[in-house]
Amino acid sequence: MTVRFVVLGCGRIGSMHAAYLHRRVAGAEVVGVFDVVAEAAENVGAELGVPVAADLKAALAIDADAVAICTSTDTHVDVMIAAAEAGRAIFCEKPISLDVTEVDRALAAVEAAGVPLHIGFNRRFDPSHKAVADAVADGSIGDVEVVNITSRDPAPPPIAYIEVSGGIFNDMAIHDFDMARYVTGSEVESVYALGRVRVDPAIGQAGDVDTAVIVLTHENGCLTTIDISRRAVYGYDQRVEAFGSGGMAQSTNHHDANALVATAGGYRQPPLQNFFLERYTASYLDQWEAFVAAVENGTPTPISGADGRAPLVIGMAAKRSMDEGRPVLITEII
Amino acid sequence: MTVRFVVLGCGRIGSMHAAYLHRRVAGAEVVGVFDVVAEAAENVGAELGVPVAADLKAALAIDADAVAICTSTDTHVDVMIAAAEAGRAIFCEKPISLDVTEVDRALAAVEAAGVPLHIGFNRRFDPSHKAVADAVADGSIGDVEVVNITSRDPAPPPIAYIEVSGGIFNDMAIHDFDMARYVTGSEVESVYALGRVRVDPAIGQAGDVDTAVIVLTHENGCLTTIDISRRAVYGYDQRVEAFGSGGMAQSTNHHDANALVATAGGYRQPPLQNFFLERYTASYLDQWEAFVAAVENGTPTPISGADGRAPLVIGMAAKRSMDEGRPVLITEII
Amino acid sequence: MTVRFVVLGCGRIGSMHAAYLHRRVAGAEVVGVFDVVAEAAENVGAELGVPVAADLKAALAIDADAVAICTSTDTHVDVMIAAAEAGRAIFCEKPISLDVTEVDRALAAVEAAGVPLHIGFNRRFDPSHKAVADAVADGSIGDVEVVNITSRDPAPPPIAYIEVSGGIFNDMAIHDFDMARYVTGSEVESVYALGRVRVDPAIGQAGDVDTAVIVLTHENGCLTTIDISRRAVYGYDQRVEAFGSGGMAQSTNHHDANALVATAGGYRQPPLQNFFLERYTASYLDQWEAFVAAVENGTPTPISGADGRAPLVIGMAAKRSMDEGRPVLITEII
């Protein structure tokens, strides 16, 4: 069986997903693409040799098994509801929405339609981070007690992006909140967050911060620290560490090359891979294989709607914690 | 010139210092030792071939230039005052006292006597951590924005020790509070701390915790995370990382051997060096050389009385933060 | 412009090249495929949606710019001559032939036709090995004095393959001989080789060895050591090191994941990536981009026919050295 996809949204991430699905994922093919910017859809359609839908309705009328929702975040909910009503299995990029009420509306529609839903927290499929989660899950490091996550982008996005991003916690740290739940296997109870504007004053003027430290407590007693920055000059720094009663597991970074040069001044290694398109290629492909297998086999998708909702709530708590200067319980939010 | 030391306190750390001073530090010699447990002093005296003083008064009557105060913490202040009055240059193990009023009494006496004072935060002299501090101080990584400190002992001390230790923050994390000030070059403004009993319920019954996460804010805007544990089964885990506008600096761990074995199951490296006596040998020796040089040259000691006092106050703030579940300002403490 | 390829030979490496060219190399497309085993060609044709040629003549009649010769080694020369006469730019998998007279016949035909020729020593395009070669070429490590190459396959091929492979030196070490020329930038003068049967006695019965050490001398004075094995249980071990008057450069291996787990028994990392399809993906893609650019721009191909010939001669010298128990000059061979 081949799972036939319509890709909705042909921007940077959508065009990447379309190419991966059509060319590099066994058992998947793209049978249509759509974007509100017609040119974007046409470019991808031409590149892959697949039909371009004129509008969302036409896109959902294409005979297909699944959709990949890669449109702008503010449209996710309406698109998801329409796709659910059309009976499509749904892959949706994170976040579902920046508004938890809207998230709930979308999840209710998916539930009512009974279609599979997977939220694209791709980092769970990164082989290195997965090795950390596995070491917790299989008992290799005993009971997990402390998790440390470092997550630093190479450079900040444009201010225009910052302004509609929903803020650093729900735009950037949302991946790390998901990672914390994934690695610990435990829900978050409270959040303490501190933020700073260190990278660009314009980010502060836009009402956001660019550097933050967050501490989470989990139901199982684990404590998680997260530090994020919009700018690491040495590349995309993505590390997860889990410490427990039986040991420690750690994912390490990916350099541009596995090479070193030693001179009288010392040893040098190349910087880190620049950003997520390079760093997380394997995760995107493995995620598609897992989603396709779930659709084919009728088994649960790896990352549920509830998994998509929880990090958003943590992000809201982080924002409130930073604003009010105190730890915030998750139960205060919803 | 040779700096002549009387070593006061001949327990584990005192006997180590005596041997280092007498045998491995150029320009230093031990001319007397003392301990309230006579046998302890006699063992060290015999081993090194140096006189044993019958009591503190006799020890301070020995013709010497300096003392190394390695007695139990609760005696530090009185011994320091007596040594200051005797005109000796003073090296004192950390912490000066668990009571900040007592600390101030001791520092006043030292000030009045005009003698040099150095507090033994040896980790500043570890070549690896020092490289991190240097990378901040010399601008290699730009303005420092985030510091991460991981500090895990291999195994907890006896409960009897825990009971008189002053608590995990002032017994164990005090080194990390000093490291935060040292690496950032900036005073701490606020503290948020979370603690857990994960290693041994008896530690909880003794009123302490054995696992903690602490977040500090600094006057220069830097955010520091610290995570500590009384038990890391893979060895003594000591890492410091500083992240800034121009890059990142990191100290890494010391394994039992620099070797690996690769088999079908993967690559294996030995565990970490067991504990501070092995891990921090270089720091103890380098610290002595720095103190001896300061005494010889009449220059300031590297770690002042104020440097000894500040981490204690941070530790008190951490304890209050954990107890009250809120961030605590340093100005609330003193 | 798009460079249109006909892929000749659709076995493991040919089908990989076809998929890469058609799907992942900008500026390239596959316009036809051929294999003497019709089913192999049909599979690739169906997968990529490209025409299948009935025979070589038909394949070379397809309107195309270039061919990728991925047929069995014993057919390379005749296919290359036919392709040259058809005016196609030629990519040929290594080795051109196991018979140097035949190589010369092929190169003469290419020269006469004036078509571009590139020999597929893909490892030159591996970012890690390339970093080593670059460090020599740009003077980072001064004058190169010693090169060490370790090249170990995860497991031996079938005995049937060994029997027609041309022997370990020209089948396996030929890549390393090319690497030695590439990294040092200098021709080989003499070869000393030792071989052993350690992996499988059947390899010895087939007249070959499975473990070897080779020492090369270069015209520029550099000494190169190569050690090869048909079996490394911990994965595909591929390392190159260049040592010189100004330092040292080294390529390191690729693990299955960039992760570690530390327990009381020590630190563990995953084994190495299994084999060349995983390890050298980037090199295959980068090689295609370089060849396509050379064809488009009419510039010299990165790896010439002479570059394809030289390692074969070194391999012949290595075989003679092993057989006769003495160092052999390259000039003794041709």
Add this chain to the structure above:
Amino acid sequence: MTVRFVVLGCGRIGSMHAAYLHRRVAGAEVVGVFDVVAEAAENVGAELGVPVAADLKAALAIDADAVAICTSTDTHVDVMIAAAEAGRAIFCEKPISLDVTEVDRALAAVEAAGVPLHIGFNRRFDPSHKAVADAVADGSIGDVEVVNITSRDPAPPPIAYIEVSGGIFNDMAIHDFDMARYVTGSEVESVYALGRVRVDPAIGQAGDVDTAVIVLTHENGCLTTIDISRRAVYGYDQRVEAFGSGGMAQSTNHHDANALVATAGGYRQPPLQNFFLERYTASYLDQWEAFVAAVENGTPTPISGADGRAPLVIGMAAKRSMDEGRPVLITEII
């Protein structure tokens, strides 16, 4: 019991041994020192507070259990014979002599006297190299098939030293020949060596080389490569790797600090520890503990006279191989 040593020879290595024995080795003390340069002996005697003997006869008349022979190489044999006749347990620095006939004369005297003898190939006691040897000996990597040794000094010694050194093979590579025997657990059968003058033409004018590659075959079928250089600008490079049917073991280097700095230009680590006094401290101390234990317990010393003789013969074969341009059998030498 305490093993009482007289240290014979108070140059750089002798004064190091004297200080280690007297101050850092449990169960050992120095009861006398001697050097033909009286001032050298007096300096060490004063530093340690031990008697200085006026001549060798007086030194051997001191009531002691053992001697440490650290005199110049050309005197080792006569000193060893005198010490054997005096009934002392003998530690002798490598090499015993550059003349194998002389070595045999010394060993015969030791045998006749029935005293313990240990040759100071300290690298066997380095924890990292020992881990490699252990992985072979305990079967962790199966049957050993290939050993690679890289051994590079930071900078060449004075030409005056080169002139009396016995040549690079018996001065420098002798440690590596010992390592090859130690790690493989197997005697050497043949040697092939190539040498070059790359570091300093004056070394060539002195009749020696400064850069060499050597290949050894062992009785157990293992092949060993050794590459040595008198100059590595990035520090003292000391690596040993053993490859076998079940895996691979490797010792890695020691940097000045375990720290890294990452900037836009990449990651940097400090250079390697400068030379043997820093790099091999642990090996010297562990070697003394092993020798002292053997003397105390009447058990065999870890490194016998035969172990001292064998690398010399390998070095002679290496020299002949380089001179004659052919592999040389060990049986050709003796």
